[in-house]
Amino acid sequence: MALGIEINSAVPEEFSFEKEKAIAKKHAQRFQWEMILIGVGQACVWFSLWPLVMKGIIPLWSGFIIACFCACMSYLPSHEAQHGNYSRGNPKRRWIDAFVGNFTLITLIYPYEILRVTHMKHHAYTNHEDKDPDFLTSNAKSVFEVMHLSLDGTSTDYEKYKEIYSNDAAFQKSFDKGVKVFLAYRAILMLLVFLFPLQTLLLWWLPAKIGIIYTTLFFSYYPHIGTETGRYKNTRFWQHWMPRYINHSMQLHFVHHLHPNIGHYDEPKAIEELKPFLIARGVPGAEEIPDRVTYNPLVKI
Protein backbone atom coordinates (compact mmCIF):
# COMPACT_ATOMS: atom_id res chain seq x y z
CA MET A 1 0.00 0.00 0.00
CA ALA A 2 1.18 3.51 -0.81
CA LEU A 3 0.38 4.58 2.75
CA GLY A 4 3.93 5.31 3.78
CA ILE A 5 4.51 7.65 0.87
CA GLU A 6 1.37 9.68 1.17
CA ILE A 7 0.93 10.15 4.87
CA ASN A 8 4.23 12.03 4.99
CA SER A 9 3.27 14.51 2.27
CA ALA A 10 3.29 18.14 3.33
CA VAL A 11 0.14 18.99 5.29
CA PRO A 12 -0.12 21.35 8.28
CA GLU A 13 0.64 19.70 11.61
CA GLU A 14 -2.94 20.17 12.79
CA PHE A 15 -4.07 17.81 10.00
CA SER A 16 -1.35 15.21 10.56
CA PHE A 17 -1.98 11.53 9.97
CA GLU A 18 -1.64 10.86 13.71
CA LYS A 19 -4.46 13.28 14.48
CA GLU A 20 -6.57 11.86 11.66
CA LYS A 21 -6.02 8.40 13.09
CA ALA A 22 -6.96 9.53 16.60
CA ILE A 23 -10.29 10.86 15.33
CA ALA A 24 -10.90 7.67 13.36
CA LYS A 25 -10.13 5.59 16.46
CA LYS A 26 -12.74 7.52 18.42
CA HIS A 27 -15.37 6.42 15.89
CA ALA A 28 -14.15 2.84 15.79
CA GLN A 29 -15.23 1.72 19.26
CA ARG A 30 -18.96 1.11 19.20
CA PHE A 31 -20.39 -2.39 18.91
CA GLN A 32 -22.09 -2.69 15.51
CA TRP A 33 -25.37 -4.21 16.73
CA GLU A 34 -27.44 -2.72 13.87
CA MET A 35 -25.35 -4.57 11.36
CA ILE A 36 -25.78 -7.88 13.20
CA LEU A 37 -29.51 -7.28 13.27
CA ILE A 38 -29.57 -6.63 9.51
CA GLY A 39 -27.34 -9.59 8.66
CA VAL A 40 -28.95 -12.20 10.87
CA GLY A 41 -32.40 -10.69 10.34
CA GLN A 42 -32.34 -10.80 6.56
CA ALA A 43 -31.01 -14.39 6.58
CA CYS A 44 -33.79 -15.48 8.97
CA VAL A 45 -36.43 -13.75 6.83
CA TRP A 46 -34.95 -15.46 3.77
CA PHE A 47 -35.03 -18.90 5.48
CA SER A 48 -38.63 -18.35 6.52
CA LEU A 49 -39.61 -17.71 2.89
CA TRP A 50 -39.12 -21.38 2.04
CA PRO A 51 -41.81 -22.87 4.31
CA LEU A 52 -44.07 -19.87 3.68
CA VAL A 53 -43.90 -20.41 -0.09
CA MET A 54 -44.00 -24.22 0.10
CA LYS A 55 -47.11 -24.15 2.26
CA GLY A 56 -48.73 -21.59 -0.03
CA ILE A 57 -48.99 -18.97 2.71
CA ILE A 58 -47.36 -16.43 0.41
CA PRO A 59 -47.14 -16.66 -3.40
CA LEU A 60 -43.81 -17.41 -5.04
CA TRP A 61 -43.63 -14.00 -6.74
CA SER A 62 -43.84 -12.14 -3.45
CA GLY A 63 -41.28 -14.53 -1.97
CA PHE A 64 -39.05 -13.61 -4.90
CA ILE A 65 -39.36 -9.87 -4.20
CA ILE A 66 -38.60 -10.36 -0.49
CA ALA A 67 -35.67 -12.66 -1.32
CA CYS A 68 -34.23 -10.02 -3.67
CA PHE A 69 -34.44 -7.44 -0.89
CA CYS A 70 -32.72 -9.86 1.54
CA ALA A 71 -29.97 -10.56 -1.01
CA CYS A 72 -29.33 -6.83 -1.44
CA MET A 73 -29.02 -6.45 2.35
CA SER A 74 -26.77 -9.44 2.87
CA TYR A 75 -23.30 -8.22 1.92
CA LEU A 76 -22.82 -5.22 4.21
CA PRO A 77 -23.01 -7.13 7.54
CA SER A 78 -20.48 -9.59 6.16
CA HIS A 79 -18.30 -6.70 5.05
CA GLU A 80 -18.13 -5.44 8.65
CA ALA A 81 -17.17 -8.96 9.73
CA GLN A 82 -14.45 -9.10 7.08
CA HIS A 83 -12.84 -6.09 8.78
CA GLY A 84 -13.28 -7.62 12.24
CA ASN A 85 -15.55 -4.75 13.23
CA TYR A 86 -17.65 -6.92 15.56
CA SER A 87 -14.81 -8.41 17.54
CA ARG A 88 -12.59 -5.30 17.37
CA GLY A 89 -9.50 -7.34 18.12
CA ASN A 90 -11.02 -9.24 21.04
CA PRO A 91 -10.26 -12.94 20.44
CA LYS A 92 -13.27 -13.96 22.54
CA ARG A 93 -15.57 -12.13 20.14
CA ARG A 94 -14.07 -13.41 16.90
CA TRP A 95 -16.83 -15.97 16.59
CA ILE A 96 -19.24 -13.08 16.00
CA ASP A 97 -17.25 -12.03 12.92
CA ALA A 98 -17.22 -15.59 11.62
CA PHE A 99 -20.86 -16.27 12.44
CA VAL A 100 -22.32 -13.05 11.01
CA GLY A 101 -19.92 -13.12 8.06
CA ASN A 102 -20.92 -16.64 7.05
CA PHE A 103 -24.58 -16.60 8.00
CA THR A 104 -25.52 -13.41 6.20
CA LEU A 105 -23.89 -14.55 2.96
CA ILE A 106 -26.07 -17.65 2.61
CA THR A 107 -28.56 -15.47 0.72
CA LEU A 108 -25.84 -14.43 -1.74
CA ILE A 109 -24.45 -17.99 -2.11
CA TYR A 110 -20.92 -16.69 -1.47
CA PRO A 111 -18.24 -18.14 0.81
CA TYR A 112 -17.25 -15.67 3.51
CA GLU A 113 -13.57 -16.64 3.69
CA ILE A 114 -12.97 -16.04 -0.01
CA LEU A 115 -14.69 -12.67 0.14
CA ARG A 116 -12.76 -11.76 3.28
CA VAL A 117 -9.27 -12.46 1.96
CA THR A 118 -9.90 -10.96 -1.48
CA HIS A 119 -11.46 -7.87 0.15
CA MET A 120 -8.36 -7.40 2.30
CA LYS A 121 -6.30 -7.47 -0.90
CA HIS A 122 -8.69 -4.96 -2.47
CA HIS A 123 -7.94 -2.59 0.42
CA ALA A 124 -4.21 -3.18 0.23
CA TYR A 125 -3.98 -2.75 -3.53
CA THR A 126 -6.99 -0.65 -4.53
CA ASN A 127 -7.00 0.07 -8.27
CA HIS A 128 -3.82 -1.93 -8.83
CA GLU A 129 -4.46 -3.65 -12.17
CA ASP A 130 -2.96 -7.02 -11.26
CA LYS A 131 -3.38 -7.17 -7.51
CA ASP A 132 -6.79 -5.65 -6.82
CA PRO A 133 -9.42 -8.42 -7.04
CA ASP A 134 -12.10 -5.76 -7.65
CA PHE A 135 -10.20 -4.08 -10.45
CA LEU A 136 -12.43 -5.31 -13.29
CA THR A 137 -15.67 -4.12 -11.74
CA SER A 138 -14.38 -0.94 -10.13
CA ASN A 139 -12.87 0.08 -13.46
CA ALA A 140 -15.74 -1.07 -15.65
CA LYS A 141 -16.78 1.32 -18.40
CA SER A 142 -20.50 1.25 -17.73
CA VAL A 143 -23.25 -0.06 -15.46
CA PHE A 144 -24.04 -2.56 -18.20
CA GLU A 145 -20.50 -3.93 -18.08
CA VAL A 146 -20.76 -4.38 -14.30
CA MET A 147 -24.05 -6.24 -14.76
CA HIS A 148 -22.53 -8.40 -17.44
CA LEU A 149 -19.47 -9.23 -15.35
CA SER A 150 -21.64 -10.05 -12.35
CA LEU A 151 -24.11 -12.22 -14.25
CA ASP A 152 -21.46 -14.12 -16.11
CA GLY A 153 -19.71 -14.90 -12.84
CA THR A 154 -16.47 -13.33 -14.02
CA SER A 155 -16.66 -10.15 -11.92
CA THR A 156 -13.82 -11.54 -9.84
CA ASP A 157 -11.64 -14.22 -11.29
CA TYR A 158 -10.86 -15.84 -7.94
CA GLU A 159 -8.63 -18.52 -9.40
CA LYS A 160 -6.39 -15.81 -10.87
CA TYR A 161 -5.95 -14.17 -7.46
CA LYS A 162 -5.27 -17.51 -5.81
CA GLU A 163 -2.33 -17.78 -8.17
CA ILE A 164 -1.19 -14.17 -7.75
CA TYR A 165 -1.10 -14.58 -3.98
CA SER A 166 0.34 -18.09 -4.07
CA ASN A 167 3.12 -17.04 -1.69
CA ASP A 168 0.71 -15.71 0.89
CA ALA A 169 0.11 -18.70 3.18
CA ALA A 170 -2.69 -17.05 5.17
CA PHE A 171 -4.48 -16.09 1.94
CA GLN A 172 -4.19 -19.63 0.60
CA LYS A 173 -5.42 -21.20 3.83
CA SER A 174 -8.51 -19.01 4.02
CA PHE A 175 -9.15 -19.37 0.32
CA ASP A 176 -9.10 -23.16 0.52
CA LYS A 177 -11.48 -22.99 3.47
CA GLY A 178 -13.79 -20.85 1.33
CA VAL A 179 -13.62 -23.32 -1.56
CA LYS A 180 -15.08 -26.03 0.69
CA VAL A 181 -18.00 -23.76 1.58
CA PHE A 182 -18.43 -22.93 -2.11
CA LEU A 183 -18.63 -26.64 -2.97
CA ALA A 184 -21.15 -27.20 -0.21
CA TYR A 185 -23.26 -24.32 -1.58
CA ARG A 186 -23.10 -25.83 -5.06
CA ALA A 187 -24.15 -29.28 -3.80
CA ILE A 188 -27.08 -27.84 -1.82
CA LEU A 189 -28.15 -25.68 -4.77
CA MET A 190 -28.14 -28.65 -7.14
CA LEU A 191 -30.07 -30.82 -4.70
CA LEU A 192 -32.65 -28.10 -4.05
CA VAL A 193 -33.14 -27.24 -7.71
CA PHE A 194 -33.76 -30.92 -8.44
CA LEU A 195 -36.38 -31.16 -5.71
CA PHE A 196 -37.91 -27.65 -5.87
CA PRO A 197 -36.86 -26.11 -9.19
CA LEU A 198 -38.93 -22.93 -9.39
CA GLN A 199 -38.58 -22.16 -5.69
CA THR A 200 -34.80 -22.55 -5.89
CA LEU A 201 -34.67 -20.36 -8.97
CA LEU A 202 -36.85 -17.59 -7.58
CA LEU A 203 -36.00 -17.70 -3.88
CA TRP A 204 -32.27 -18.28 -4.07
CA TRP A 205 -30.43 -18.25 -7.38
CA LEU A 206 -32.03 -15.26 -9.11
CA PRO A 207 -32.21 -13.09 -5.96
CA ALA A 208 -28.54 -13.91 -5.33
CA LYS A 209 -27.66 -12.75 -8.84
CA ILE A 210 -29.65 -9.54 -8.35
CA GLY A 211 -27.98 -9.05 -4.95
CA ILE A 212 -24.56 -9.50 -6.51
CA ILE A 213 -25.29 -6.91 -9.21
CA TYR A 214 -26.56 -4.47 -6.57
CA THR A 215 -23.56 -5.09 -4.32
CA THR A 216 -21.02 -4.83 -7.12
CA LEU A 217 -22.55 -1.62 -8.44
CA PHE A 218 -22.74 0.19 -5.13
CA PHE A 219 -19.72 -1.23 -3.33
CA SER A 220 -17.26 -1.59 -6.12
CA TYR A 221 -18.22 0.40 -9.20
CA TYR A 222 -19.66 3.75 -8.08
CA PRO A 223 -17.19 4.47 -5.25
CA HIS A 224 -14.16 3.86 -7.48
CA ILE A 225 -15.12 5.24 -10.93
CA GLY A 226 -12.25 7.23 -12.37
CA THR A 227 -10.07 6.95 -9.28
CA GLU A 228 -6.38 6.12 -9.18
CA THR A 229 -4.02 4.42 -6.77
CA GLY A 230 -3.06 6.02 -3.46
CA ARG A 231 -4.60 6.40 -0.03
CA TYR A 232 -6.36 9.70 -0.67
CA LYS A 233 -7.14 9.07 -4.34
CA ASN A 234 -8.39 5.50 -4.64
CA THR A 235 -12.02 6.17 -3.66
CA ARG A 236 -14.34 9.11 -4.25
CA PHE A 237 -17.26 10.97 -2.80
CA TRP A 238 -20.18 10.65 -5.13
CA GLN A 239 -23.86 11.35 -5.50
CA HIS A 240 -26.87 9.25 -6.36
CA TRP A 241 -30.57 9.90 -6.75
CA MET A 242 -31.38 7.26 -4.15
CA PRO A 243 -31.53 8.26 -0.48
CA ARG A 244 -28.20 7.04 0.79
CA TYR A 245 -29.67 4.34 3.06
CA ILE A 246 -30.97 2.56 -0.04
CA ASN A 247 -27.53 2.36 -1.58
CA HIS A 248 -26.01 1.39 1.77
CA SER A 249 -24.45 4.85 2.19
CA MET A 250 -21.71 3.88 -0.19
CA GLN A 251 -21.24 7.56 -0.96
CA LEU A 252 -19.31 7.48 2.31
CA HIS A 253 -17.08 4.67 1.08
CA PHE A 254 -14.11 7.04 0.92
CA VAL A 255 -13.81 7.19 4.69
CA HIS A 256 -14.11 3.41 4.85
CA HIS A 257 -11.03 3.07 2.66
CA LEU A 258 -9.17 5.53 4.86
CA HIS A 259 -10.14 3.85 8.13
CA PRO A 260 -11.89 0.48 7.60
CA ASN A 261 -12.33 -0.09 11.32
CA ILE A 262 -14.84 2.73 11.64
CA GLY A 263 -18.24 1.07 11.98
CA HIS A 264 -20.59 1.63 9.05
CA TYR A 265 -23.17 3.58 11.03
CA ASP A 266 -20.49 5.74 12.60
CA GLU A 267 -19.07 6.88 9.29
CA PRO A 268 -21.24 10.03 8.90
CA LYS A 269 -20.02 11.45 12.22
CA ALA A 270 -16.44 10.50 11.36
CA ILE A 271 -16.70 12.24 7.99
CA GLU A 272 -18.05 15.41 9.56
CA GLU A 273 -15.09 15.49 11.93
CA LEU A 274 -12.53 14.46 9.33
CA LYS A 275 -13.73 16.94 6.69
CA PRO A 276 -10.95 19.53 7.35
CA PHE A 277 -8.36 16.74 7.16
CA LEU A 278 -9.70 15.59 3.81
CA ILE A 279 -9.71 19.14 2.45
CA ALA A 280 -6.12 19.59 3.63
CA ARG A 281 -5.16 16.39 1.81
CA GLY A 282 -6.81 17.65 -1.37
CA VAL A 283 -9.36 14.84 -1.55
CA PRO A 284 -11.51 15.54 -4.63
CA GLY A 285 -14.96 16.75 -3.63
CA ALA A 286 -14.12 17.04 0.08
CA GLU A 287 -14.96 20.78 0.16
CA GLU A 288 -18.49 19.89 -0.92
CA ILE A 289 -19.20 17.58 2.03
CA PRO A 290 -21.98 19.18 4.08
CA ASP A 291 -21.20 20.05 7.69
CA ARG A 292 -23.90 17.63 8.75
CA VAL A 293 -24.25 14.39 6.82
CA THR A 294 -27.94 13.50 6.72
CA TYR A 295 -29.62 11.97 3.68
CA ASN A 296 -28.96 12.70 0.03
CA PRO A 297 -27.15 14.45 -1.36
CA LEU A 298 -23.95 13.80 0.51
CA VAL A 299 -22.01 16.11 -1.76
CA LYS A 300 -23.48 19.50 -2.68
CA ILE A 301 -23.50 20.36 -6.39
Added chain:
Amino acid sequence: MEKLLEGFLNLNKIWFGLIFVGSVLNAIAKEITFFIGVPYITLVCFFIGFMVGLLAHIRGKWLWV
Protein backbone atom coordinates in the same frame (compact mmCIF):
# COMPACT_ATOMS: atom_id res chain seq x y z
CA MET B 1 -10.75 -39.26 -4.99
CA GLU B 2 -9.28 -35.78 -5.34
CA LYS B 3 -8.71 -36.32 -9.07
CA LEU B 4 -12.27 -37.51 -9.47
CA LEU B 5 -13.56 -34.41 -7.73
CA GLU B 6 -11.28 -32.23 -9.85
CA GLY B 7 -12.57 -33.84 -13.04
CA PHE B 8 -16.12 -33.36 -11.84
CA LEU B 9 -15.49 -29.70 -11.05
CA ASN B 10 -13.79 -29.05 -14.38
CA LEU B 11 -17.12 -29.84 -15.99
CA ASN B 12 -19.03 -27.58 -13.59
CA LYS B 13 -20.78 -25.63 -16.35
CA ILE B 14 -22.06 -28.86 -17.92
CA TRP B 15 -23.34 -30.13 -14.57
CA PHE B 16 -24.96 -26.80 -13.88
CA GLY B 17 -26.64 -26.80 -17.29
CA LEU B 18 -27.85 -30.37 -16.95
CA ILE B 19 -29.10 -30.22 -13.38
CA PHE B 20 -30.00 -26.57 -12.79
CA VAL B 21 -31.13 -25.38 -16.21
CA GLY B 22 -32.67 -28.79 -16.99
CA SER B 23 -34.68 -28.88 -13.75
CA VAL B 24 -35.91 -25.31 -14.17
CA LEU B 25 -36.92 -25.86 -17.81
CA ASN B 26 -38.70 -29.06 -16.85
CA ALA B 27 -40.60 -27.28 -14.06
CA ILE B 28 -41.57 -24.44 -16.42
CA ALA B 29 -42.71 -26.93 -19.09
CA LYS B 30 -44.96 -28.60 -16.53
CA GLU B 31 -46.61 -25.25 -15.80
CA ILE B 32 -47.42 -24.58 -19.46
CA THR B 33 -50.56 -26.32 -20.73
CA PHE B 34 -49.17 -26.54 -24.27
CA PHE B 35 -46.44 -28.93 -23.17
CA ILE B 36 -48.67 -31.23 -21.14
CA GLY B 37 -48.85 -34.56 -22.90
CA VAL B 38 -45.82 -33.86 -25.10
CA PRO B 39 -43.83 -37.11 -25.05
CA TYR B 40 -40.37 -37.14 -23.49
CA ILE B 41 -40.72 -33.49 -22.42
CA THR B 42 -38.63 -34.09 -19.29
CA LEU B 43 -35.86 -35.69 -21.32
CA VAL B 44 -35.96 -32.83 -23.83
CA CYS B 45 -35.72 -30.22 -21.04
CA PHE B 46 -32.72 -31.91 -19.43
CA PHE B 47 -31.10 -32.34 -22.84
CA ILE B 48 -31.52 -28.61 -23.58
CA GLY B 49 -30.01 -27.86 -20.16
CA PHE B 50 -27.11 -30.15 -20.92
CA MET B 51 -26.54 -28.47 -24.30
CA VAL B 52 -26.62 -25.00 -22.72
CA GLY B 53 -24.02 -26.16 -20.18
CA LEU B 54 -21.91 -27.82 -22.85
CA LEU B 55 -21.90 -24.65 -24.98
CA ALA B 56 -20.93 -22.57 -21.93
CA HIS B 57 -18.18 -25.06 -21.14
CA ILE B 58 -16.77 -24.86 -24.67
CA ARG B 59 -17.03 -21.06 -24.80
CA GLY B 60 -15.74 -20.61 -21.25
CA LYS B 61 -18.56 -18.23 -20.32
CA TRP B 62 -22.32 -18.21 -19.99
CA LEU B 63 -23.45 -15.06 -21.70
CA TRP B 64 -23.28 -14.22 -25.40
CA VAL B 65 -22.78 -10.48 -25.06
